Amino acid sequence: MPDRQWTLLDSQGQPFSSDRPGTVGGHKKSRLYGRLDCPAALRALARGGYVASRVFFLDEATAKAAGYRPCAVCMPAEYARWKTTSPTTPATPAR
Structure with missing residues (x-):
């Protein structure tokens, strides 16, 4: 019986086959x-x-490296840390 394989994303956001x-x-x-x-x-x-x-990642570090941010619902501490360290987006100009 062949080993099970999972499709994950790497740190560049590209899919790869993993045995984990x-x-x-x-x-x-x-x-x-x-x-x-x-x-x-x-x-x-x-x-x-x-x-x-x-999509799935092997670990949190890989997800971050691929440019993903933590979920505010299930990872509130990580989200709060991300929010304070991420660059802010410019405000939308008024019309």
Whole structure:
């Protein structure tokens, strides 16, 4: 019986086959990652709208290197740290 393989994203955001499962999941459109048991992700998966954009990373460091941010729901401490250290986006000019 062949060993199981998982498709994960590497630090460049490129898929690769791994003999180890990912430890964090992400959403490729919103570029966020979180725990596999994240309540927000599980609710989105139950609604069916999240499945096509779901990605997995071997670990948190790989997700960060690929440009993903932590989930505010399941990783509030990591999200708060990310928010204070990430560059701010310029305000939208008034019309």
